[in-house]
Amino acid sequence: MTAPQIVHTAYLEPATRTELRALLDEAFDGEFSDEDWSHTLGGLHALIRAADGRIIGHGAVIQRRLLHGGRALRTGYLEGVAVRAGHRGQGHGAALLAALEDIVHRAYDLGALSSSDDAHAFYAARGWQRWRGPTSVLTAEGPARTADDDGGVYVLPVGAPAGPPLDLGGALSCDWRDGDVW
Template sequence: MGVTLPPGARPRIGVRTQPRPEYGEDVTTLRTAHTSALTPAELRAARTLMDAAFDGDFSDEDWEHGLGGLHALVTDAAGALLAHGSVVQRRILHNGRSLRVGYVEAVAVRPDRQRQGLGGQVMGALEQVVDGAYALGALSASADGKGLYLARGWRTWQGAVGTLGPHGVLPMPEEDPPLLWGGPDLDPAHELLIDWRDGDVF
């Protein structure tokens, strides 16, 4: 039997949850697991979901960025994957400080189950992880997904961004600013430098 949550409440990690009655869908199960605890079949299902949700515009490098941390997965009663997201550790340099950041990646909902609250279930679990384990959260939002994050209280970084790359500091003036969650107040007068990685840095 599903657990009905009060308005605005976040689901506890690993509990069965039920979408609002107007969706008329079966009970779903939300769980979190580290990449190392997922089976090859579960990882393949999540990778396939990315292709479906992003209409093929999700590269292998994008997928690689979402591995090595904690995954939130929503499945239906038959065990089919409906929604996914992950949070991985990164470092941000800001105003002389190195901050441990929970960076949200690979958030997607199966196309036929979008706009039914499943993305919110995934984000609730990931935000709980960020709150408990990191100095702040960060993510790079797609145009379609940005509204979900802003509605949940994520805020747009107002300062300059860049990366600390193999050859030193690299400003990125054309980069869309990331969204941030919680953490200390950051001064937009000082640039935000994120750690380097292959593919999209943000």
């Protein structure tokens, strides 16, 4: 298996963007919205290609601010992590995560993602920890609870800046964005 190629959104050719969007639409069974696509852009992408050059795996790290314990944490947030059907169970997801986690460790205070129920065990086995406390989003009117997201947010502590340690049972807030905020 080849190592994932790392490419910033700015350097993705239009045809590659089109191929990525099609992969994500397929992998998420048509549930990958325009907002989800927008959330995936603007950071670093890990791409795995088959021998014929087709993209068979993708994941992105974008920067977000998460608030916890009175601190704003620079967070490498994972988006659009998927492996094409027929190529799953062959280590491609682990290779993608290894590359994305390396980026998080090198550039951020914390890693975070919102996981589908099917992927909880995958992330937990890699050291990602389920956020057990209440989640919310910062809106123009102030924080708003996102109770439907409780239990689906995972974090990867990577040596947060000086201050109190993470309290996985404490409150966690994300910055606002259209569509799914987590």
